[in-house]
Amino acid sequence: MKIEQQQRERTERLERETREAAQRLDEERKKREAELQRETQAANLCDQLAGNPTDPQRSGPGASFDALKARVSDAVANCELAVRQYPDQLRFQYQLGRSLQFGDRNRAYEIHRKLVSLRYPAAYDNLGWILYQDKKNIPEAVNTFRMGVRLGDPDSMVSLAEMIDRKYAVPTDQSETKISLYARAGALGHQGAQRALQVEQANEAKATQDLAVQQQQQRLMLEMLGTIVQNVRR
Numbered sequence: 001m002k003i004e005q006q007q008r009e010r011t012e013r014l015e016r017e018t019r020e021a022a023q024r025l026d027e028e029r030k031k032r033e034a035e036l037q038r039e040t041q042a043a044n045l046c047d048q049l050a051g052n053p054t055d056p057q058r059s060g061p062g063a064s065f066d067a068l069k070a071r072v073s074d075a076v077a078n079c080e081l082a083v084r085q086y087p088d089q090l091r092f093q094y095q096l097g098r099s100l101q102f103g104d105r106n107r108a109y110e111i112h113r114k115l116v117s118l119r120y121p122a123a124y125d126n127l128g129w130i131l132y133q134d135k136k137n138i139p140e141a142v143n144t145f146r147m148g149v150r151l152g153d154p155d156s157m158v159s160l161a162e163m164i165d166r167k168y169a170v171p172t173d174q175s176e177t178k179i180s181l182y183a184r185a186g187a188l189g190h191q192g193a194q195r196a197l198q199v200e201q202a203n204e205a206k207a208t209q210d211l212a213v214q215q216q217q218q219r220l221m222l223e224m225l226g227t228i229v230q231n232v233r234r
Contacts, residue, residue, distance in 0.1 A: 042081035043092065049075035050095035054154045054190050055122040057091045068099060075099040090120050098126060105134055116144070124148025125155035142169045149176075154185035158193050179204065 049071050051062030068075055079096035086092055097111030109130045115123035124144050132141035142163050148156025161181040163169040171177050175184075179200050185193030 042078040043086060045078040046075065046082040046092055046095050050079055050099045051091070052094070052098060052122050052155070054188070055091070055094070056152075057120075057122070059091065069102055072099055072102045076103070090115060090118060094120055094123055094126075097123070101126065101130070105130065109134065116147075119151065121148060121151040121153040122155065124151065124153055125159050128156065128159055138163075138168050149181070152188070154188040154190040154193060157181040157185035158190060158196070161196070
């Protein structure tokens with residue numbers, strides 16, 4: 001009788017331990033799945049909240065600077081996680097640096113400087129503006145925008161045009177005129193550049209028209225003077 005009771009207790013204990021072990025394994029599995037899902041969601045949210053709409057390497061439509069600013073805390077948190085999960089994906093590092101520009105400017109500067117050394121095109125514009133605004137290094141900012149232009153970054157094209165407009169830079173050739181820069185950036189889908197191009201073209205057309213009117217007035221004045229001189233001689 002005692003032996004039977006001991007066997008029953010041993011069987012119950014083994015069954016209980018088996019159930020507990022299975023429960024622990026199931027909880028660990030669920031925890032791993034939840035962590036994986038959270039990491040995947042973080043990558044997606046980093047793209048959604050902090051992606052640059054003009055970055056050719058973005059995933060999805062991205063977010064404007066104003067839209068990013070409205071949810072910058074979420075963007076930083078998710079991009080931090082995405083960078084840890086995918087350290088070789090430079091776009092997550094770029095998007096983290098873009099988010100940090102609203103708070104930790106020094107860290108943003110270091111991230112963008114690293115990405116520029118790796119020739120990540122979109123980072124040149126962000127680094128250029130930190131050099132301009134924070135470091136007060138206008139020549140280096142202009143040089144950084146120029147390097148971004150050479151790599152085909154549309155934001156850098158617009159920024160270089162702005163530097164030319166502010167008289168901080170002079171076009172080195174025809175490809176660096178404001179109209180040329182806006183046209184190139186606009187062709188790459190930069191909506192701000194497309195609007196700026198329309199304004200520049202309208203200004204250029206008006207200047208051409210004004211010059212033609214001025215030349216016509218000058219011709220009329222010369223003709224009138226010629227007539228007056230001839231009448232005086234008579």
